[in-house]
Amino acid sequence: xxxxxxxxxxxxxxxxxxxxxxxxxxxxxxxxxxxxxxxxxxxxxxxxxxxxxxxxxxxxxxxxxxxxxxxxxxxxxxxxxxxxxxxxxxxxxxxxxxxxxxxxxxxxxxxxxxxxxxxxxxxxxxxxxxxxxxxxxxxxxxxxxxxxxxxxxxxxxxxxxxxxxxxxxxxxxxxxxxxxxxxxxxxxxxxxxxxxxxxxxxxxxxxxxxxxxxxxxxxxxxxxxxxxxxxxxxxxxxxxxxxxxxxxxx
Amino acid sequence: xxxxxxxxxxxxxxxxxxxxxxxxxxxxxxxxxxxxxxxxxxxxxxxxxxxxxxxxxxxxxxxxxxxxxxxxxxxxxxxxxxxxxxxxxxxxxxxxxxxxxxxxxxxxxxxxxxxxxxxxxxxxxxxxxxxxxxxxxxxxxxxxxxxxxxxxxxxxxxxxxxxxxxxxxxxxxxxxxxxxxxxxxxxxxxxxxxxxxxxxxxxxxxxxxxxxxxxxxxxxxxxxxxxxxxxxxxxxxxxxxxxxxxxxxx
Numbered sequence: 001x002x003x004x005x006x007x008x009x010x011x012x013x014x015x016x017x018x019x020x021x022x023x024x025x026x027x028x029x030x031x032x033x034x035x036x037x038x039x040x041x042x043x044x045x046x047x048x049x050x051x052x053x054x055x056x057x058x059x060x061x062x063x064x065x066x067x068x069x070x071x072x073x074x075x076x077x078x079x080x081x082x083x084x085x086x087x088x089x090x091x092x093x094x095x096x097x098x099x100x101x102x103x104x105x106x107x108x109x110x111x112x113x114x115x116x117x118x119x120x121x122x123x124x125x126x127x128x129x130x131x132x133x134x135x136x137x138x139x140x141x142x143x144x145x146x147x148x149x150x151x152x153x154x155x156x157x158x159x160x161x162x163x164x165x166x167x168x169x170x171x172x173x174x175x176x177x178x179x180x181x182x183x184x185x186x187x188x189x190x191x192x193x194x195x196x197x198x199x200x201x202x203x204x205x206x207x208x209x210x211x212x213x214x215x216x217x218x219x220x221x222x223x224x225x226x227x228x229x230x231x232x233x234x235x236x237x238x239x240x241x242x243x244x245x246x247x248x249x250x
Numbered sequence: 251x252x253x254x255x256x257x258x259x260x261x262x263x264x265x266x267x268x269x270x271x272x273x274x275x276x277x278x279x280x281x282x283x284x285x286x287x288x289x290x291x292x293x294x295x296x297x298x299x300x301x302x303x304x305x306x307x308x309x310x311x312x313x314x315x316x317x318x319x320x321x322x323x324x325x326x327x328x329x330x331x332x333x334x335x336x337x338x339x340x341x342x343x344x345x346x347x348x349x350x351x352x353x354x355x356x357x358x359x360x361x362x363x364x365x366x367x368x369x370x371x372x373x374x375x376x377x378x379x380x381x382x383x384x385x386x387x388x389x390x391x392x393x394x395x396x397x398x399x400x401x402x403x404x405x406x407x408x409x410x411x412x413x414x415x416x417x418x419x420x421x422x423x424x425x426x427x428x429x430x431x432x433x434x435x436x437x438x439x440x441x442x443x444x445x446x447x448x449x450x451x452x453x454x455x456x457x458x459x460x461x462x463x464x465x466x467x468x469x470x471x472x473x474x475x476x477x478x479x480x481x482x483x484x485x486x487x488x489x490x491x492x493x494x495x496x497x498x499x500x
Contacts, residue, residue: 024477033278047273082448083451121441123443123444158463191368194373
């Protein structure tokens, strides 16, 4: 009789990357891949990413679609001191809450700039605009904080600051049962193993089996990745893959 | 009296990148930035990018949202020979058209594999599945074609093949008036120029002025990018930026 196990706790997330420069080709995004790795470690499944321009209707529409659908939404970009930094205002509009200069954020900026050659200009004060009801995310790199409002975490686009802010969020993020994976290097191309691999996937429905082609300049090879939440089911699928490869090689 | 100019012809696009491996962190996407550059050259505005998993409902939902909203949609990934390559079937489902092995695609695969050590397995025949009504996109790298259906262009995820397929599409893509840009390197941080720059943006509404912080290890600097469709309006904004910088430096 099979053991009845508790269904795995699944925690989902989406990312919303904001910035004209990502869509024009000027800047190559580095935050998506970093967040993907970070969430995998935390047992949170990244299910969708969207990139939109610095355009309030586009940000509001994407944010409202994502925040109702996933447990967490992580945003990057648009929280600096210039006129094109409109993310905080767009988030407030999406949540339909007021936004103003936040006394906590003003204090952070005051003490940050007190120790520098820079003045707290009107432009820099823009970075103290925080929607009502948000909690701040500390920025150990350059002072100006990010913020979390309900399930939405709003962070800077500069990779060093994005990563530092994720580090600040990390202790408070409750993950689900972690996705485990195993990789099998396969000396054959996808087209050679495809039929047998499809059958192995059918026989191992608790796992998701992905195959990724590589070409070493001479011939095609495949990396086969088995993902799932149970080590036993992953081991079973990996064993079946090795058996298939032995048969193909003989 | 100002000259009345014809409104610029604007052509818009979205990208849909498909693949579990992009969301798990296993693979760092290289196609988004390439497409962004490609479309800028072609006078097509990339307005939105979405990344979704190899999951039919997720692909169908994203594709139907994007294809009705933008002039073109470019997809990457999920058209290989294994069970996790479900993009062609998902596209057919989104358009509600039948899908089967396409005689044109079968011929391409037959002649491609005839010249190799590989057989046209059932798995490889999967790559001949093309939705009804689609035209094929040639694949000069590895044979198996992509396809266009209405305003949706379906391409491989392997960057070399994605890029080659875009090259095939290129002559047939009609762009709009090209977005022009000018970059001004500014020796001050965003917070120092922010107030004045916001005023320059207000005075130059035909341009979009973006500012991007850099830190050289010692101090903050800013790249200011002016974008727009008229060289004269860009020149006016750039002149105003140089004037501001001169005033700040004096």
